[in-house]
Amino acid sequence: MNNQKKIQHLYARAGFGLDYATYTSTLTVGEHVDLLFDKSRKSDPVLVVDRSLLPRKDIKDLPKIKQVELLEEAVKYGKKLNVSWLNQMSSCDTVLREKMCLFWHGHFACRTLNPVFAQDLNNIQRQYALGSFKELLLAVSKSPAMLEFLNNKQNRKQHPNENFARELMELFTIGRGHYTEQDIKESARAFTGWTFDVKGNFEMKLAQHDEGEKTFMGRKGNFGGEDIINILLEQKQTAHFICSKLYRFFVNDTVDDGVVAGLTESFYNSGYDIQKLMTELFGADWFYDEKNIGTKIKSPVELLLGLNRSFGLKYNEPKTLFYIQKVLGQILFLPPNVSGWPGGKNWIDSSSLMFRLKLASLLLDGGLIEVEEKDDNPEDYKEMMEKEKKAQAKVERKIKAETDWGTFSASIPKGISKRDLGEFLLSVIPSRPFLEQIIDPGADNLKSAVVEFLSSPEYQMC
Amino acid sequence: MLFVPSFLKSFELSPIGFGHKCVVIIQLSGGNDGLNTIVPFTNDVYYQKRPKLAIPPKSVISLNAELGFNPAMQALKEVYDQGYMGIINNVGYPNPDRSHFRSMDIWHTASGADEYLSSGWVGRYLDSDCAGCTHNYNAIEVDDTLSLAMKGQFNKAIAVKDARQLYNNTREPFFKDIVSETDRAMLSDDNLGYLYKTMIETSSSADYIFQTSKTYKNNFDYPKSDFANQLKTISTFINSGLSTRVYYVSLSGFDTHVGQSAKQDKLLKTYAEGIAAFVNDLKKNNNWNDTLLMTFSEFGRRVEQNASEGTDHGTASNVFVFSGSLKKNGIINSGPDLSNLEEGDLKFQVDFRSVYSEILGSWLQANSQQILGKSFEMLGFI
Numbered sequence: 077m078n079n080q081k082k083i084q085h086l087y088a089r090a091g092f093g094l095d096y097a098t099y100t101s102t103l104t105v106g107e108h109v110d111l112l113f114d115k116s117r118k119s120d121p122v123l124v125v126d127r128s129l130l131p132r133k134d135i136k137d138l139p140k141i142k143q144v145e146l147l148e149e150a151v152k153y154g155k156k157l158n159v160s161w162l163n164q165m166s167s168c169d170t171v172l173r174e175k176m177c178l179f180w181h182g183h184f185a186c187r188t189l190n191p192v193f194a195q196d197l198n199n200i201q202r203q204y205a206l207g208s209f210k211e212l213l214l215a216v217s218k219s220p221a222m223l224e225f226l227n228n229k230q231n232r233k234q235h236p237n238e239n240f241a242r243e244l245m246e247l248f249t250i251g252r253g254h255y256t257e258q259d260i261k262e263s264a265r266a267f268t269g270w271t272f273d274v275k276g277n278f279e280m281k282l283a284q285h286d287e288g289e290k291t292f293m294g295r296k297g298n299f300g301g302e303d304i305i306n307i308l309l310e311q312k313q314t315a316h317f318i319c320s321k322l323y324r325f326f327v328n329d330t331v332d333d334g335v336v337a338g339l340t341e342s343f344y345n346s347g348y349d350i351q352k353l354m355t356e357l358f359g360a361d362w363f364y365d366e367k368n369i370g371t372k373i374k375s376p377v378e379l380l381l382g383l384n385r386s387f388g389l390k391y392n393e394p395k396t397l398f399y400i401q402k403v404l405g406q407i408l409f410l411p412p413n414v415s416g417w418p419g420g421k422n423w424i425d426s427s428s429l430m431f432r433l434k435l436a437s438l439l440l441d442g443g444l445i446e447v448e449e450k451d452d453n454p455e456d457y458k459e460m461m462e463k464e465k466k467a468q469a470k471v472e473r474k475i476k477a478e479t480d481w482g483t484f485s486a487s488i489p490k491g492i493s494k495r496d497l498g499e500f501l502l503s504v505i506p507s508r509p510f511l512e513q514i515i516d517p518g519a520d521n522l523k524s525a526v527v528e529f530l531s532s533p534e535y536q537m538c
Numbered sequence: 539m540l541f542v543p544s545f546l547k548s549f550e551l552s553p554i555g556f557g558h559k560c561v562v563i564i565q566l567s568g569g570n571d572g573l574n575t576i577v578p579f580t581n582d583v584y585y586q587k588r589p590k591l592a593i594p595p596k597s598v599i600s601l602n603a604e605l606g607f608n609p610a611m612q613a614l615k616e617v618y619d620q621g622y623m624g625i626i627n628n629v630g631y632p633n634p635d636r637s638h639f640r641s642m643d644i645w646h647t648a649s650g651a652d653e654y655l656s657s658g659w660v661g662r663y664l665d666s667d668c669a670g671c672t673h674n675y676n677a678i679e680v681d682d683t684l685s686l687a688m689k690g691q692f693n694k695a696i697a698v699k700d701a702r703q704l705y706n707n708t709r710e711p712f713f714k715d716i717v718s719e720t721d722r723a724m725l726s727d728d729n730l731g732y733l734y735k736t737m738i739e740t741s742s743s744a745d746y747i748f749q750t751s752k753t754y755k756n757n758f759d760y761p762k763s764d765f766a767n768q769l770k771t772i773s774t775f776i777n778s779g780l781s782t783r784v785y786y787v788s789l790s791g792f793d794t795h796v797g798q799s800a801k802q803d804k805l806l807k808t809y810a811e812g813i814a815a816f817v818n819d820l821k822k823n824n825n826w827n828d829t830l831l832m833t834f835s836e837f838g839r840r841v842e843q844n845a846s847e848g849t850d851h852g853t854a855s856n857v858f859v860f861s862g863s864l865k866k867n868g869i870i871n872s873g874p875d876l877s878n879l880e881e882g883d884l885k886f887q888v889d890f891r892s893v894y895s896e897i898l899g900s901w902l903q904a905n906s907q908q909i910l911g912k913s914f915e916m917l918g919f920i
Contacts, residue, residue: 235845
């Protein structure tokens with residue numbers, strides 16, 4: 077396989093795609109891997125939510141009208157946070173860190189009404205994205221967002237609430253089938269007292285903590301939350317669970333048991349070093365295997381970011397970004413449930429697919445996809461195209477997105493063949509009928525050809 | 539008319555059939571507290587375990603000597619009195635799971651607690667061999683996304699929130715061209731092939747659903763809620779004669795760990811008012827006798843309240859069925875036994891799969907044993 081294809085694959089998975097210059101650069105794959113890690117050394121936090129929006133203890137004492145006002149502010153800033161993160165991912169050069177952050181965002185799925193908490197959790201996931209999984213897990217477990225979402229504030233001595241303990245094991249570390257209901261009960265006891273204060277900081281309320289002896293996964297002791305986490309990390313199964321998820325997110329929907337077993341050993345033996353693991357993953361021969369190239373369905377956020385980054389899209393109405401996320405089935409900071417987004421074929425059904433295929437044309441050309449007139453239904457075709465051209469201005473007014481078409485077109489060599497253009501834009505070679513019947517006759521300028529390629533089912537793959 | 543290559547003739551429209559039966563599945567997501575929905579208002583244990591949360595006997599709308607509605611369900615009293623509602627108590631399954639994700643998957647896939655199936659029961663109905671399940675539009679979910687319940691091993695139902703919008707999306711000349719250029723080899727089993735298959739099916743189904751449903755103008759008065767709106771969409775589909783057999787819709791927010799009363803009351807009111815309007819709409823159009831509704835939640839909640847005026851995840855709970863053709867109605871089996879709990883939770887009496895079995899076998903005339911993997915004893919409500 078040629079270098080270009082491998083580099084295209086690397087950036088599709090470790091980032092959100094690549095520009096033509098990167099695609100044709102003379103660096104080796106290994107050098108690109110190093111570059112990706114280099115650029116992600118820094119961690120730029122997202123800081124758009126004012127800390128004055130922390131939840132107020134006296135909220136019930138405030139007049140009703142003020143309460144409503146505060147709730148509306150929270151919603152407004154929640155949206156701002158969503159858009160800010162999307163914007164950061166659209167323009168940053170720390171793509172690997174942001175992609176890892178996106179993975180952890182789904183792994184540690186959380187929904188909170190408080191935008192300060194949500195922002196803090198996001199920044200934790202970004203800060204530790206390429207660091208120690210143990211530190212990441214601890215920081216996430218102590219975050220107000222997670223403690224609130226999984227009701228640990230309500231987990232008290234004599235009146236345990238098991239939600240947090242359950243999800244910690246089922247979803248964040250060891251996975252189902254490797255613990256008992258009794259382990260959950262005991263774990264819940266260990267986490268009693270883990271709460272947070274009005275400033276959004278972790279707080280240990282000793283009065284609520286169950287100091288008694290617990291029996292957890294065969295071990296006995298007066299365990300606190302940190303002890304439980306340590307015991308969970310001692311189980312190699314935790315490394316296996318995390319590596320399987322990483323494999324499905326970055327490599328292939330179908331787990332290769334042999335490969336994952338190898339990654340598990342590395343991850344466990346390194347003491348859960350994420351950077352080391354990902355370096356191994358992106359450097360491995362199997363990562364560039366045919367069966368892994370262009371075989372994953374892009375998640376909604378990957379699809380959107382690919383377009384944003386390639387064409388310098390600027391949205392004058394944040395509403396548009398919301399609408400797109402909603403229809404495609406992935407809204408940042410609003411996972412469907414505690415286990416995040418299942419991914420793969422689950423992204424695709426009748427309605428989401430049609431919108432995905434239309435997305436590029438909606439954003440780049442007011443919904444217009446130029447197509448050559450076919451002999452069989454000339455009247456039908458004419459009518460539809462006229463409708464589309466009329467609608468174009470209307471769609472553009474609604475979507476309110478600006479493209480930096482100039483930069484993109486300048487980056488593409490003049491006279492590039494449609495085949496080569498297709499190979500750059502798509503991870504999967506477009507089918508011959510598509511090229512011969514649709515692209516070749518239809519598009520007579522760069523923009524039309526690009527829009528057509530981006531409207532193909534192949535563009536949905538990465 | 540959408541142009542499709544000749545080898546895809548199987549996607550052609552089948553004749554519209556009125557008078558066929560359909561079922562509407564309503565999912566209450568989050569784990570609805572059954573004990574505060576159908577209240578055991580003469581039971582001391584209920585009041586002891588829920589000092590702050592129990593519904594006072596005076597507020598309960600009694601249905602029989604022991605059980606009654608949470609007052610928020612007021613709108614369904616008339617429906618109940620007309621014999622259109624059946625309440626099945628203590629529905630669950632052996633070795634209940636209290637995780638949302640897991641329990642909902644169990645209900646969606648109709649699996650045992652220790653099995654992991656990746657296809658949904660309605661999806662497997664579409665996979666099976668029967669008159670009403672040859673097309674993916676024979677099962678419609680009124681939502682933006684498709685639930686696991688609606689995804690079979692080979693076929694998926696279609697998610698339609700707005701028929702016109704879906705139709706317009708598929709009529710683009712560009713997409714028509716792609717569909718017509720698709721050859722058999724492209725409909726492979728991998729992810730890309732899956733996209734092509736979905737595209738073709740969608741085009742064909744969208745056309746059918748839109749053309750059929752636009753013939754019926756729905757002027758019935760529904761309450762203002764997303765949920766009621768979705769029910770209105772379903773009634774439009776039913777009343778226009780769509781040959782769809784299964785509809786699916788959900789209402790979420792029932793995970794009441796904290797401050798249960800206000801949250802649950804609001805949701806139950808939305809639910810009751812929506813269903814009441816839906817029932818009357820279908821009655822008016824003479825489709826009520828051919829329609830069956832089934833409402834469930836992935837689990838009930840613990841008998842004892844927790845420290846935050848809420849309840850934690852529980853086990854068995856009630857299931858509601860509604861139809862103009864119920865063979866058994868009212869309180870169909872004995873109420874919850876609060877003196878015989880399993881670690882603070884209700885024990886199940888009826889396996890939820892026997893409810894599915896009856897819907898599939900008796901109502902939809904499908905092979906329920908094949909779809910569910912084994913046979914279940916039925917209650918005889920329909």
